[in-house]
Amino acid sequence: MDEVFEIQKEMYKGQQYSQIYYIRLHLIRTLIYSLLPNWKPHLPVCTVLGLEEGKECIIVGTLYKHMKLKPTILSEYSKERSAAPLVSPDNFVHADDVLVLEDESGRVNLKGNVLSPSVYVTGNVVALHGKETGGGDFFVEDVLEAGLPPQLDLPNKLGEDKYVVLVSGLNVGSSSSNPLQLQLLVDHITGHLGDKKEQRTAAQIVQVVVAGDSVHIQHGLLNGQNLASKDQSKLSEPIKELDIFLTQIAAGIPIDIMPGYNDPANFALPQQPLNKCLFPGSSAYNTFRSCTNPHLFDVDTVRFLGTSGQNIDDLKKYSEANDTLEFMERTLRWRHLAPTAPNTLGCYPFTDRDPFFVESCPHVYFVGNQDKYATRILKGSEGQVVRLISIPKFSETGTAVMVNLRNLECNTLSFGIQISS
Amino acid sequence: MNNKGNNGRKRPAQQQPAPPQPSKHVATTEIEDEYMDEDVFIEQNLVDEDELILRDMEDREALANRLEKWKRPPLSKAYHSHSQNIVFQQLEIDYVIGESHKGLIPNSSGSAAIIRIFGVTKEGNSVCCNVHGFEPYFYISCPPGMGPDDISRFHQILEGRMREANKSNKFSVPKFILRVELVQRKSIMYYQQHSSQPFLKIVVALPTMVASCRGILDKGIQIDGLGMKSFMTYESNVLFVLRFMIDCNIVGGNWIEVPAHKYKKSAKSLSYSQFEFDCLYSELISHVPEGEFSKMAPFRILSFDIECAGRKGLFPDAKYDPVIQIANLVTLQGEEQPFVRNVMTLKSCSPIVGVDVMSFDSEREVLLAWRDFIREIDPDIIIGYNICKFDLPYLIERAETLKIAEFPILGRIRNSRTRVKDTTFSSRQYGTRESKEVTLEGRVQFDLLQAMQRDYKLSSYSLNSVSAHFLNEQKEDVHHSIISDLQNGNPETRRRLAVYCLKDAYLPQRLLDKLMYIYNYVEMARVTGVPMSFLLSRGQSIKVLSQLLRKAKQKDLVLPNVKQAGSEQGTYEGATVLEARAGFYEKPIATLDFASLYPSIMMAYNLCYCTLVTPEDVRKFNLPQECVNKTPSGEIFVKSDLQKGILPEILEELLAARRRAKADLKEAKDPLVKAVLDGRQLALKISANSVYGFTGATIGQLPCLEISSSVTSYGRQMIEHTKRLVEDKFTTLGGYEHNAEVIYGDTDSVMVQFGVPTVDEAMKLGREAADYISGTFIKPIKLEFEKVYFPYLLISKKRYAGLYWTNPDKFDKMDTKGIETVRRDNCLLVKNLVTECLHKILIDRDIPGAVQYVKNTISDLLMNRMDLSLLVITKGLTKTGEDYEVKAAHVELAERMRKRDAATAPNVGDRVPYVIIKAAKGAKAYEKSEDPIYVLENNIPIDPQYYLENQISKPLLRIFEPILKNASRELLHGSHTRAISISTPSTGGIMKFAKKQxxxxxxxxxxxxxxxxxxxxxxxxxxxxxxxxxxxxxxxxxxxxxxxxxxxxxxxxxxxxxxxxxxxxxxxxxxxxxxxxxxxxxxxxxxxxx
Structure with missing residues (x-):
């Protein structure tokens, strides 16, 4: 089901990013228009240009957040070297940030307290209720988001336990990764570990998903020059090691591997599947699938949607929320997996579609490579039930996540290692 | 003469074609060019107002309604009944020739000069004040033995000669020479022992006659009993308007008050100002710009930009290319946001938030709408980027092409056509610039481009790079070949263009605000006493002349009109620079500066026109030694107890005023007041420094090389003196820890290495030295300690870099002089490399790091890993290929690009970016230039050797030679230069025969x-x-x-x-x-x- 994220046949032919914004606006606006009769049917709908001073109306458009601290590539050129400390690179939110709404016709500055600049980011499409002030600004009184997408029903509420294992951030080859820990995981999944009860659970694992950052590659080795044989092995060793682990799993259980930020894959979203030439061992099994990031798939009738974390990491830089799950919930409500793409998150300049538009609600929505494990159930107004999962980095926490397909319950697999000899 | 033609000014030659109905107007007269040094008067520029109402009344009304809301506030009724004092800030003063005002001057007749003062009241009303009764005059020295009878005979003879010379003059004046008066004055030139001499003040009927009368007197006239005699004239070259301002104590941009009942509302209003009135010049009260009167009236500032649809490959030409959009922003002085934003477009255009979009079907309507807009908004100042050379002339020429005779009425005078004239502005300081002059009576034009070129040294003056520099934002730049496409698209694409056009109109306004131009220029006008429009259109000398004339008038001195001698008077020795001891100094270097050195010297030694004693007079007067100063260049000046100089007095006042302004600035709270004061102190400083230059300008108004050469000779002496004293006093013998060493001295500063290791100690010694040496100078010459450089890289004369410390805890900045950081004909790589190296050397103190950085960069260059934008060199294309005598890289490239694609090739006036590419052996340098885009698209290899040898090697060696022993070998020929990679071109040459595999x-x-x-x-x-x-x-x-x-x-x-x-x-x-x-x-x- 990843076709939507595949860009094999698409080429860079001088296209720009305006199209993807245009398509996104068009998709989500049509959707929002259908919601308006239930929201505020009495209000007229305007374009930015059609605004008249003092007239209450609804406008729908793409938000643009003007950020004081946002780093720009231009400043690299015009930099005056100074001793002034740089801003923290983790978060660029500032109290002076302002939101602007744009549609094909123009832009208008947004005022009022309803719409918080720290919540929204550039690229969101929303409907706003309000009116134009004397100064040419739009005073916002209410906001409407596209809301959770419709969901397919889960038919097999009863039935037996089946588990899907989600793991991310294996970082094979990095200093934080421990081969023993990883071997324990593999042994557990393949049922070679633990007592009867554990082995029984292991036997119920039907799918393993590796959500990004599986190997750690020294980027310093990749700048142009031909490598000495010593460095060649430094580069290929972790990949071989990973292939061995994957092969062990693929021999018994279907496994999906997604590319992540640090993997030998392209940078821009959607990231394309890791090339099979990297995995000569595991790719021989038909249980092995190299997938895109984001990744959309069904196990039985349960729909999974997930990313290797870049979309949420970028939101964390350019907006604020209480925790990872809240960011995740927002992307579903906005109907868009990666609103900050292409503005601050690299993405392919699509001309005819926006693959990040969430058409139907997944049952399980996960992001990889987060700092810690967290999960909760999100319930929508039309009966949608979504299991949100923040998967921690395995190399740092030794934790993988198990989702029970029967009831969407979640628990963790943790492998502590203390070697005392 | 015809009554209708009493306004407008005359310009020689290049007149616009006469409007219809020429029979109504009197033919113009040919006037010899040499008399044309002042503005006069013409009727050709007038149009009959009735003809203007050609346009469809309905259209006009619709537009008028839109413009209505932007009108100026209504006028107080009290003005009409003459019962209220009129107080206004004037911005522009000119004059016209008209019938003298019978009501105000009952016994006058014929034509007279009428001064027009345009201004704005505190309430924002525009006024036009016609001032009557001020007469042009000048002086000649009275020949000895001339009695009252001789004077009246002289008067008659002169009158006769004038009548003869002005036979063809159309103005009906009963008398040419109104009066000849005997007055007591003194020439400003040379020290004189007598207090005053008889002079004749010759008052003439019209301002132009000053010049023609001067011509007659210069050539000489026959006087009975005295024979043929030629006369030296005095103050005969003072512009009439300036004469008026001086005599009425009016300075540029100050407030003027006309008391109630002393003015009369003009019977027939000739201007578009809200209130026009007549008064006598003697009734004007000119307010000194202090307290309440230092504020600014709420002027209306219009910032605009036009777009024209050019043809592919050609620069827009008003003969063919239509004006398609005009964007306007109007701001009230002192407010942050514009209160009017609109754009006038040809053909429909989608609306823009917050902007009034007015679309029209024909170009004629666009132009006329703009004219109506100008009239309705009534701006006092018109600003823009390159409006004087491009936008305004283009609009006017375009209207001419379209035969819209009623368009160019943009000034404040009814029916007066706006005209375009080519001028050259030439000044020693600013060089020669060709420009166009557009007359807009009553409105000040302020072209930001001109101001930028005057006030800042920048690598590029495009609006884009200027706004990047000052406002820190890049401007979107739409190539003119796309503009036509956007125009021919749909309302959306035209809207796109309009947004772009509006931004171009907004940026000049933002620059104006950011650089406080209004405050600085108004203050400069106030300090120097010239009208604001002089500041941009004329050089420095008029400002000094204005001050000199004002001061001289107080003392009954008159300035001779020296014949322009050209540069044959020769030059004189300039400032001295002490030999630089090049090196990298890792101990603090204290800098001792002379505060305002040249003005101080002039004050200390009383150097002036009127204190200079000629060699003959030295013998004749036999002045005692203690009363005179002999300057190091050998001139004699008397001391101030015998005769106080005027220049020193002017300077003292300027500097005292600056101290006051700076003190007030510290006290001031209100940001607007602060802006005024800061502008003032800056203007005062610049003015004080330009006095010296005035005396040295050999083609100036009143050059006196004796003064300027004395100033520089004193300067040299002081630098030497300082060096000697420092090196004598601060020695181990004198009880100091180290021997001080002067390593370099510039025009007005001396760099001393005291030998101490810390900034703090260097500062203490610096202060001590400054106080000690100041004590040996005559007041007000003062040596100040300001800053310490540590470390300090001295390369050669006028080239150095260092960290600049004013307090011992933290350095303020990195200061560089004469080092390639901003040269415009260098590529960005040079600038980046030099800046980064200096940063590493001076701030990080990491010389090996700097060396490594240079090596890496050179290696990147040779290995073809360099970002191309860093290698782009840009040069302006000023004329076409044939006009260049020597073949130049950018010109050749422009030609080649034209052959490839005429649409995007650069035109005259554009800047041509290029990179140097690898070419066949023996190719000339100019053949190796190529368009960067073309290089990118075709993988053409650049020539790294060129960049290495011709761009980066010299600046690098300069920096590193004082630091490294074998800088050249180490940096430019090390192992890092061995590996080279060159990309294979995808077109041309042998690649045609290559097969891809x-x-x-x-x-x-x-x-x-x-x-x-x-x-x-x-x-x-x-x-x-x-x-x-x-x-x-x-x-x-x-x-x-x-x-x-x-x-x-x-x-x-x-x-x-x-x-x-x-x-x-x-x-x-x-x-x-x-x-x-x-x-x-x-x-x-x-x-x-x-």
């Missing part, structure tokens, strides 16, 4: 099978090689995204394609390159998906 990604061996990526040999390295390819793609994707979203940000829209082609923008080439590299890298990556 697949090769192994790993080892470049040819492979036959199309489906393979690697040869069998490299198969084992698959993972590694794949990682490399994909890593390359991922780096490019990162860059692609960042560059293109940056451009979206600049253009301020997400949903529209980026059109900008600003070659001044540093990321333009990178963006293009990223786009192309991306496509290629993607194809490479595809090969792995077998």
């Amino acid at each position: 697949l090769s192994c990604v790993g080892c470049k061996a040819l492979i036959s099978n199309k489906d393979q990526t690697l040869c069998s040999h490299c198969k084992g390295r698959e993972a590694e090689l794949y990682c490399k390819t994909v890593d390359n793609v991922s780096e490019l994707e990162k860059l692609f995204g960042r560059l293109w979203t940056q451009c979206q940000e600049c253009q301020g829209s997400l949903h529209q394609d980026v059109l900008c082609t600003s070659r001044d923008c540093p990321i333009f080439y990178r963006r293009k390159k990223a786009q192309k590299d991306m496509a290629e890298a993607k194809v490479q990556l595809e090969r792995w998906n077998f």
Whole structure:
């Protein structure tokens, strides 16, 4: 089901990013228009240009957040070297940030307290209720988001336990990764570990998903020059090691591997599947699938949607929320997996579609490579039930996540290692 | 004479074609060119107002209603009944010839000069004040033995000669010479022992007659009993308006009050000002700009920009290319946001938030709407970028082409046509500039481009780079070949253009605010006493002359009108510079500065025109030694107890005023008051410094090289004196820890190494030395200690860099002089390299790091890894190829580009960016230039050797020679220069015959099978090689995204394609390159998906 994220046949032919914004606006606006009769049917709908001073109306458009601290590539050129400390690179939110709404016709500055600049980011499409002030600004009184997408029903509420294992951030080859820990995981999944009860659970694992950052590659080795044989092995060793682990799993259980930020894959979203030439061992099994990031798939009738974390990491830089799950919930409500793409998150300049538009609600929505494990159930107004999962980095926490397909319950697999000899 | 023609001014030659009905007007007279040094008067420029109402009344009304709300506030009724004092700030003063006002001057007749003062009241009402009764005059020295009878005979003879010379003059004046009066005055030139002498003040009827009368007197006239005699004239070259301002104590931009009942509302209003009135010049009260009167009236400032649809490949020409949009912003002085924003477009245009879009079907309507807009808004100041040379002349010429005779009435005078005239502005300080002069009576034009060129040294003066420099933002730049496409599109594309046009109109206003131009220029006008319009259109000397005349008038001195001697008087020795001891100083260097050195010298030694004693007079007067100063250049000046000089007095006042302004500035709280005061202190400083230059300007108004050479000779002496004292006093013998050493001395500063290791100690010694040495000078010459450089890299005379400390805890900045950081004919690489090296050397104190950085950069250059935008060199194309005598790289390139594609080739006036490419052996330098875009698209190899040798080596060696022993060998010839990589061009030459074949990604061996990526040999390295390819793609994707979203940000829209082609923008080439590299890298990556 990843076709939507595949860009094999698409080429860079001088296209720009305006199209993807245009398509996104068009998709989500049509959707929002259908919601308006239930929201505020009495209000007229305007374009930015059609605004008249003092007239209450609804406008729908793409938000643009003007950020004081946002780093720009231009400043690299015009930099005056100074001793002034740089801003923290983790978060660029500032109290002076302002939101602007744009549609094909123009832009208008947004005022009022309803719409918080720290919540929204550039690229969101929303409907706003309000009116134009004397100064040419739009005073916002209410906001409407596209809301959770419709969901397919889960038919097999009863039935037996089946588990899907989600793991991310294996970082094979990095200093934080421990081969023993990883071997324990593999042994557990393949049922070679633990007592009867554990082995029984292991036997119920039907799918393993590796959500990004599986190997750690020294980027310093990749700048142009031909490598000495010593460095060649430094580069290929972790990949071989990973292939061995994957092969062990693929021999018994279907496994999906997604590319992540640090993997030998392209940078821009959607990231394309890791090339099979990297995995000569595991790719021989038909249980092995190299997938895109984001990744959309069904196990039985349960729909999974997930990313290797870049979309949420970028939101964390350019907006604020209480925790990872809240960011995740927002992307579903906005109907868009990666609103900050292409503005601050690299993405392919699509001309005819926006693959990040969430058409139907997944049952399980996960992001990889987060700092810690967290999960909760999100319930929508039309009966949608979504299991949100923040998967921690395995190399740092030794934790993988198990989702029970029967009831969407979640628990963790943790492998502590203390070697005392 | 015809009554209708009493306004407007005369310009020689190049008149616009006469409007219809010439029979109503009196023919013009030919006047000899030499008399044309002042403005006079013409009727040709007038149009009959009745003819103007040609336009469809309904259209006009609709437009008028739209403009209505922007009218100025209503006028107080009390003005009409003459019962209220009129107080206004004047901005522009000119004069016209008209019938003298019978009501105010009952016994006058014929034509007279009427001064017009345009201004704005506190309430924002525009007024036009016609001042009557002020008469032009000048002086001649009275020949000895001339009695009252002789004077009246002289008067008659002169009258007769004038009548003869002005036979063809159309003005009906009963008398040419109104009066000849005997007055007591003194010439400003040379010290004189007597207190005053008889002079004749000759009052003439009209301002132009001053020049013609001067001509007659210069040549000499026959006087009975005295024979043929020629006369030296005095103050006969003072512009009439300036004469008036001086005599009435009016300074540029000050407030003027006309008491109630002393003025009369003009019977027939000739101007578009809200209130026009007549009064006598003696009734004007001129307020000194202090307290309440230092404020600014709420002027209306219009900032505008036009777009025209050019033809492909040609610069817009008013004969063919229509004006398609005019964007306007009007701001009230002192307010932050414009209160009017509109754009007038040809053909429909989608609306823009917050902007009044007015669309018209014909160009004629656009132009006329703009005229109506100007009239209704009634701006006091019109600003823009390059409006004087482009926008305004273009509009006027376009209207002429379209035969819209009623268009160019943009000034404040009813029916007076706006005219364009070519001028050359030439000044020693600013060089020669060709320009166009557009007359807009009553409105001040302020072209930001001219102001920028005057006040700042920048590498480029395009609006884009100026706003990047001052406002820190890049401006979207739409190439003029796209403009026509946008215009011919739909209302949306025209809206796009309008947004762009509005931004261009807004930037000048933002620059004006940011640089406080209004405050600074008004203050400069107030300090120097000239009208604001002089500041931009004339050089420095008029400002000093104005002050000199004002001061001289108080003392009954008169200035001779020296015949322009040209430069034959020779030059004199300039300022001295002490030999620089080049080196890298790692001990603090204290800098001792003379505060306002040249003004102080003039004050200390009483140097002035009127204190200079000629060599003959030295013997004649036999002055005692103690009363005179002999300057090091050998001139004699008397001391101030015998005769106080005027220049020293002017300088004292200026500097005292500056001290006051600075003190007030500290006290001031209100930001607007602060702005005024800061502008004032700056103006005062500049004025004080320009006095010296005035005396040295050999083609100036009143050159006196004796003064200027004395000033520099004193300056030299003081620098030497300081050096001697420092090196004598601060020695180990004198009880100090180290021997002080003067390492360098500039015009007005001396750099001393006291030998102490810390900044703090150097500061203490610096202060001590400054106080000690100041004590040996005559007041007010003062040596000040200001700053310490530590470390300090002294390269040679006028070239150095160092960290600048004013307090011992933290350095203020890195200061560089004469080092390639901003030269415009260097590529960006040089600037970056030099800046980075200095940063590493001075701030990080990491010399090996700097060396390594240079080596890496050179290696990158040779290995073809350099970002192309860093290598782009830009030069302005000022004329076409044939006009250049020597072949130049950028000119040749422009020619070649024209052959390739005329539409995008640079035109005269554009800046041509180019890179130097590898060419056949023996190719001339000018043949090696190429368009960066073309280079990118065709993979043309650049010539790294050229950049190494001609661009970076000299500046680098300069920096490193004082630091490294074998700088050249170490930096330019090390092992890092051995590896070279050159890209293969994809067009031209031998590549035409080449056949493309697949090769192994790993080892470049040819492979036959199309489906393979690697040869069998490299198969084992698959993972590694794949990682490399994909890593390359991922780096490019990162860059692609960042560059293109940056451009979206600049253009301020997400949903529209980026059109900008600003070659001044540093990321333009990178963006293009990223786009192309991306496509290629993607194809490479595809090969792995077998």
